[in-house]
Structures are given as C-alpha cells and as structure tokens.
Amino acid sequence: MFEGIEFVNKEMFWLLLAFPLAILWYLLKHNKQTAELKISSLKGFKITNSWLPKLRHLLFVLRLIALALLITALARPQSVDVSTKTKTTRGIDIVMAIDVSASMLAKDLSPNRLEALKKVAAEFIKGRPNDRIGLVEYAGESYTKTPITSDKAIVLRSLKSIKYNTIIEGGTAIGMGLATSVNRLKDSKATSKVIILLTDGVNNSGFIDPKIASELAVEYGIKTYTIGLGTNGMALSPVAILPNGNFQYGRIQVEIDEELLKEIAEVTGGKYFRATDNKKLEEIYDEINKLEKTEIEEFKYYNYEEKYRPLVILAGLFLLMELLLRYTIFRSFI
Template structure:
C-alpha cells in the first residue's frame, strides 16, 4: 500500500489530543458537579443517563475523524488495470559501438553525443514503439520493440564500446539483426499499418562485408532506413582508456602509427538513399535528430495492440463512507435511556 498525500497522516496526531482534552474536560466537569451537587441530587438530575452511550459517541467521533484523515491521505491498495491504445510507428535504432565512436571530434565524444541525442528523441516520442540494436563487427538486440521508454533509456545508458567483442563496424550485421527484430515485433501484435523505420547512428566507417543483401531484405519488408552521422570530415585520433577511465594512449595500426578516424558521410548517405530514407548529421548541435523527428511525424501511423497498464487503485471511497458513518453515529447516538423523562 502507498499513500498519494502522505503528509495528511500527520493530522492523525489530532486524535490523541482530542482524547486528552475530552478526558481533562470530563474530569473538571465531574469535580464541579461534586462541589455543587450531592450524589443523590445528581442522580435525580441525571436520571436515565447512560455512561456507555456517551463513550460510544466519543469513540465513534474519534474513529470517524481518523478514517476521514486516512481517506484524505489517499491510500492506494492493489492494482487497477486500464487499457491504453497507442498510435505511432515502429522505430528501431541501430547504434554503432565501434572503437572509433570514442573519438572526441564531437564533444564529449561521438558515442556520448549519440546517446544524448537519442535520449532527446525518446523524450519527444508519443505512442511509437522503439527498439535498440547495438553493433560493431557483430550486432545484438539490446532492447526489443517497446513503448516503455524508461526501460529503453536504461538499455541506452549502459551501451558502451567495451561491451562488444569486436571493435570494427559491420553495417550488414546491424541490418540483419534489425530485420529479425522487425519480424519479431510483428508477431508480438504490431499494427500492419504502422511504418517501420530503421535509424542507423554511426560515423560511417564500415569494415564488414557487402551489406547489399541485408539492405535489400529490409526494403522488401518495407523498412525505411535513415542514417545519422557523427564526426568531422577532418577526423581525429581514437583515445584508449583503462578500466578506471584514465587515458592511456591512442589506437595504433599494425605499423605502429596512430589511427585517425573521420566521418564517412558518403557511406551513410548511400545507405539512406538506397533505403528510401534520408541522411542527417550531428556535430555540435542537435538539428539532425530534430529533423529526423519531424520526418517521423509524417510517416504512416498505426494502432498497436492495446496495452494493459497496472497501477495502484485508490481506495479512499471506502474510508470516506465509513468515516462519515462513524461521525453520524458520534453525533446522534443517544446516551439517555427512555426513562429519563
């Protein structure tokens, strides 16, 4: 059980205060009665008085006030299931985790900038199903299609270049994994009317085999492929860090010279063109991801299967009802019997 307005629970302290004041008032009243009236006269004046009736009155009032305070605090118990219908597109983000994404020609690094922009994208989505593929020379489905954007952010935040067994880049592997993810999403109840979109975020350096076959498969499944490039044309070195995050040098090739990485915009532009999408670029600003979001809004929207949303159910109504009942009893309950006339 949780409370919607737990601060109201402090008002329960009123109950022991009322009990104390009532006890003190009755004691003083009894002392005054004994001072001015004898016991026999007092019994005649209070003929038919029922002490237990008065106690029941007071007790009912205390219980009623306590229940009304608890109701104001908003107790939530159990679960409430609601149906929520969503409309949007199926969006799969393929994030490059190769070593070159650690390059810092885009601050703080290509990868950190990509994760920041994807987080901004997720914040602006409404009703779209989103999944995450991470890839280097191999590709993995980090998060299947979901409308739980909080969970997706968790998967995005833990994406790092050192989690992958390979440090190279293979767009073919990313596309094949994306095709499987879209196929799996369709079996999970995807609307057939929803547009399917693949967004590849990379610096464009491809060290894998030919990806034409995988690209053709995505086109056959009516997947629109967009690309988002990170980096600069002039390029920079690839930093290497140890487990504690300290810079230990820069990546070197087989001949011992430092490897320089640069944005391969032509590769990403070609993929987007063949995939029926568009190429965007991010450097210091976020105009690329904003332009892509505008494109998403123009695509075919589909209605996904109803989603059941469970939440704590507010139970204050019962407490209000019983509280008012006890208050009424406390106000109207008789404490004089019929022979008091």
C-alpha cells in the first residue's frame, strides 16, 4: 500500500502509542456506565436476543480508525518521482594505433595476437559511450582506418575488418603509427586527448623517428599509453608463405623495444604496459579505462505528490459514519 511512499513527519506516528491508553480508558468507562438492575424473577418479561447492543463497540472502533488515518495524514505521506539527466562535462578523444604487421599473427595469444587484441579493444570501445574514438593501422607505413567519431557502430565495424594484408609495406614503423595518430588528434577541441599505441616488435621501418613523434604528441597535449604485446621467450610466429597462400609457422624469439615504448609513455604523460597473454591484455585495457574516465555531471529532478488528502477524506467518512450510527441505530443503547 505504501510502496514508493515517504513520510515527511515520521514523528507523528508516536501519537499511535496513545491508542492502548484510549482502549483501556474506554473499557473502564464502559464498565462504570453499564447499569445493573437486580430483580427476583424474569417471569412476565419478554426476552429478545438483539445483536445491536453487541455492536455498539463498533462506534469506538470507527473513531479509532478515523484517528489513525488522521495521524497518518499528519505524517505527510508523499510519493517521490525521481528523474535524472546526465551531462558529459569532459569528453575524451582516443585514437587506437594498432600494429598489423605479420608478427601480429603469432599464436602466443589465442587465437592470435591480432584477433585477441580486436576482441579486447571492441569491449573497450563499447565501454566508452561518451567519447570519440578513431583507429590507425600501421606496419611498415601507417594510415587512418577510421577518423575520430562518436559513432561506435562505425568504429566497431572498422575494428572487425582489420586484418593482416600485403597492401601495407612490411615492417614495424612505430614512429609512423604514432605520428599519424597525433595528426588525427592535433586539431581536437576535447579536454583530454589520448593515444593507445600497441606493437609486438621493434621500430625497424618508416621515415619518422618515434622520439620525434612523441615530441609532437607532447606539443599538442596528447597522452600516450603504449602496450607491448607478446609472450616472454619464444612464440609460434609466421616465418614464410606457402605456395597455397597460407603461412608457415616457426618458433621465433619475441623482441619488443620496451625501452622505447616506456620512453614514449613517460614523455607524453602516459603509461607503458606489457601484455603476455589474453588475460593480461584484458587487464591492461581495463586499467586504461579506469585511468581515463569521462566526467559526467548528473542532475536529479524530484517531483513530490502529497498523499494525505485521501486519508483525511476517509477519516472524515469514518467519523461521519460513527455520528450517524450513534444518533440513529445505536441511539437507545448509548
């Protein structure tokens, strides 16, 4: 009955403690007011069994109910309808720079490094509804896969379509990937600009030095998180292409230029991470997600609706009923 109802003046319910005293007073008064007539015999009197005298206590019950309703009304029951409106007060523009060189097909992550990354990155994108995200692919050269956009469906489709291909020159051009990402963000008006750069190798191609690219990121106020992807030791990686077009795999030593990635992250105010397996990769993206939180301002609107009026009307009806019964049906018994 009172689901979703709040009482403003809860202290009024203390008045209900007077009810036991009122009941005790009524019982004592009733016993004193009951007249007794002693006669030697009832012969000559017509005896009738009437139910009306037994129901005269109903008047007192009606009055108690009316008082209980009035006390509840004094407690001011209200229903509260709360509506919320959120406002993003600080947007973040993010570019994910993804290494798509042949080594990303290594199987030290399941099913391979690239597919494992795409799965984790997709969940990261879904968890950033208020931010704009773009994608950059790089190997021996780099290009923009998706400019920064708030349309997550487009970004997710682009991410899903990323795969190793021979169109991009082979190698790992970390400087090129970082520079292209900076170029996508340099004109952004967002309060916070972030690059998540992932690679599984060393910088061995491209005509832009990674250190120069990181200086550009600093100049434009772009924070860079770097991720080294690959197990420690040997990994089953592509070593050749068979006549049927499939890759031939062999165990190759994993080499990641961690010193370079740490330097890029430190200079730009970011952080370096090492992902050696699927679980660690997920944990890294979760941590970045927590580090780069979009500030959201929440407004709450309260709509109060008073509920005491029906209680007062009902109490009045009970009192009116008591008066009518008192001066009509029960008049001769009181």
